[in-house]
Amino acid sequence: MFWDEKYETLPKKDLGRLQLKRLKKTLVQVQNVDFYRRLFKDAGIRPEDIKSLDDVRKLPFTRKQDLRNGYPFGFFAVPLTKVVRIHTTSGTTGKPTVVGYTKKDLRTWAGLIARNMTMVGLSDQDIFQNMVNYGMFTGGLGFHYGAELIGMTVIPSATGNTRRQIEMIQDFGVTVIHCTPSYALHLAEVAEEMDARLDSLKTGLFGAEPWSDSMRRELEDKLGVTAYDSYGLSELFGPGVAFECRERDGLHIWHDCYLVEIIDPATGEVLGEGERGEMVVTPLVKEAMPLIRYRTGDITMLYEDGCICGRGQKIARIMGRSDDMLVIRGINVFPSQIEHVLLEIPEVGNQFMVYVDRVNHLDEMTIDVEINRDFFSGELKDLARIQNKVVKALRDALELRTTVRLVEPGSLPRFEGKAKRVVDRRKDTL
Ligand code: DLL
Numbered sequence: 001m002f003w004d005e006k007y008e009t010l011p012k013k014d015l016g017r018l019q020l021k022r023l024k025k026t027l028v029q030v031q032n033v034d035f036y037r038r039l040f041k042d043a044g045i046r047p048e049d050i051k052s053l054d055d056v057r058k059l060p061f062t063r064k065q066d067l068r069n070g071y072p073f074g075f076f077a078v079p080l081t082k083v084v085r086i087h088t089t090s091g092t093t094g095k096p097t098v099v100g101y102t103k104k105d106l107r108t109w110a111g112l113i114a115r116n117m118t119m120v121g122l123s124d125q126d127i128f129q130n131m132v133n134y135g136m137f138t139g140g141l142g143f144h145y146g147a148e149l150i151g152m153t154v155i156p157s158a159t160g161n162t163r164r165q166i167e168m169i170q171d172f173g174v175t176v177i178h179c180t181p182s183y184a185l186h187l188a189e190v191a192e193e194m195d196a197r198l199d200s201l202k203t204g205l206f207g208a209e210p211w212s213d214s215m216r217r218e219l220e221d222k223l224g225v226t227a228y229d230s231y232g233l234s235e236l237f238g239p240g241v242a243f244e245c246r247e248r249d250g251l252h253i254w255h256d257c258y259l260v261e262i263i264d265p266a267t268g269e270v271l272g273e274g275e276r277g278e279m280v281v282t283p284l285v286k287e288a289m290p291l292i293r294y295r296t297g298d299i300t301m302l303y304e305d306g307c308i309c310g311r312g313q314k315i316a317r318i319m320g321r322s323d324d325m326l327v328i329r330g331i332n333v334f335p336s337q338i339e340h341v342l343l344e345i346p347e348v349g350n351q352f353m354v355y356v357d358r359v360n361h362l363d364e365m366t367i368d369v370e371i372n373r374d375f376f377s378g379e380l381k382d383l384a385r386i387q388n389k390v391v392k393a394l395r396d397a398l399e400l401r402t403t404v405r406l407v408e409p410g411s412l413p414r415f416e417g418k419a420k421r422v423v424d425r426r427k428d429t430l
Contacts, residue, residue, distance in 0.1 A: 022284035113146020116243035124151030131179035138238025181211035182419035188222035214343035250314030
């Protein structure tokens with residue numbers, strides 16, 4: 001099942017040729033952006049010096065901070081009259097990053113979402129409930145127009161009012177949902193409280209934040225869906241950059257539109273297939289806001305093998321962002337690893353919070369996790385046993401001693417969009 005079979009299955013040689021052609025065009029386009037004109041000049045590079053795909057390595061990186069410095073429209077390569085939509089990233093600190101789209105960009109973007117949804121077997125027969133924020137976040141409108149392009153029946157329910165969301169799924173016979181995995185967990189929890197059956201559901205599209213395979217099993221079990229991982233970032237249109245196919249073993253990234261490199265985040269050195277590092281992407285088809293060697297901050301690797309579905313080289317599921325990685329007493333920990341451990345332990349729930357402090361110059365990690373009442377007799381010795389079990393499982397997986405606090409079911413925060421499960425308080429104590 002293909003949306004754009006020719007481009008999704010291009011043989012390697014043809015793909016390389018197309019990528020180079022599109023890269024050259026992009027290099028010309030970015031000359032409309034002051035930042036790039038200066039960057040190329042300072043590096044002593046002219047667009048015509050790039051003669052092969054490997055030559056891209058001669059070009060400097062673009063970082064998120066560069067985009068912030070260009071606030072608001074400094075990275076637009078077309079006049080504002082050609083920009084028909086603006087989105088921004090959430091920007092937890094300082095100004096958000098602004099992204100712009102031409103009419104053609106919006107068509108290209110919708111086409112990429114259509115590829116993804118068709119790849120997992122969705123069609124105009126499906127009823128699609130889009131349970132993400134429809135504002136500046138790219139997840140709402142991005143998926144909306146892709147789904148409409150395929151001809152799906154789209155319910156733009158956005159976030160909030162979980163009980164109403166569940167009623168809509170039931171009343172409209174929804175077959176496909178899209179939301180963050182954190183919200184999907186909450187949805188499952190509320191459906192359980194309501195004793196609501198979600199029999200019409202068959203597919204769950206989840207993304208916008210890291211989530212583990214244990215979380216996948218949990219969501220599939222509770223919601224009765226097949227769950228697919230969806231990856232993207234605003235700077236590269238939004239969702240639709242990479243997506244799992246039915247194999248659900250790695251994500252297809254659309255190589256005709258995105259030139260991918262994996263680098264060592266510390267040295268900038270380009271790594272080989274099968275080596276984990278930061279993904280750097282040069283989008284090849286963006287008009288309003290082309291970028292060169294954009295450092296996504298996301299940690300993944302390129303798979304060596306192709307895929308039996310016939311599409312191109314895949315990337316591994318994103319482990320997290322390099323800036324989400326916690327370094328606790330010299331050991332690297334991604335929140336997704338903690339999630340994986342906790343979900344394997346039936347005595348505790350699937351919600352957790354991580355607090356990191358510095359006590360007497362030592363990093364201390366405390367994890368709050370909800371107890372599962374079905375496994376708790378009410379006796380203190382029971383609590384101690386469960387607590388020890390969690391501490392041991394975390395120590396085995398992370399090679400790190402942690403403090404675990406068991407808390408009441410339902411007492412930890414739930415999230416409608418991206419979850420914020422880590423509170424690093426070390427900076428406060430410096
Ligand atoms: O999260 C776009 C999106 C919307 C993707 C809906 C998928 C579904 P931003 O808000 O700019 O855009 O955040 C992008 O989120 O750099 C990753 O760190 C993280 N991220 C996105 N998808 C995944 C995923 C949207 N499937 C940032 N797995 C990215 C892990 C993800 N991390």
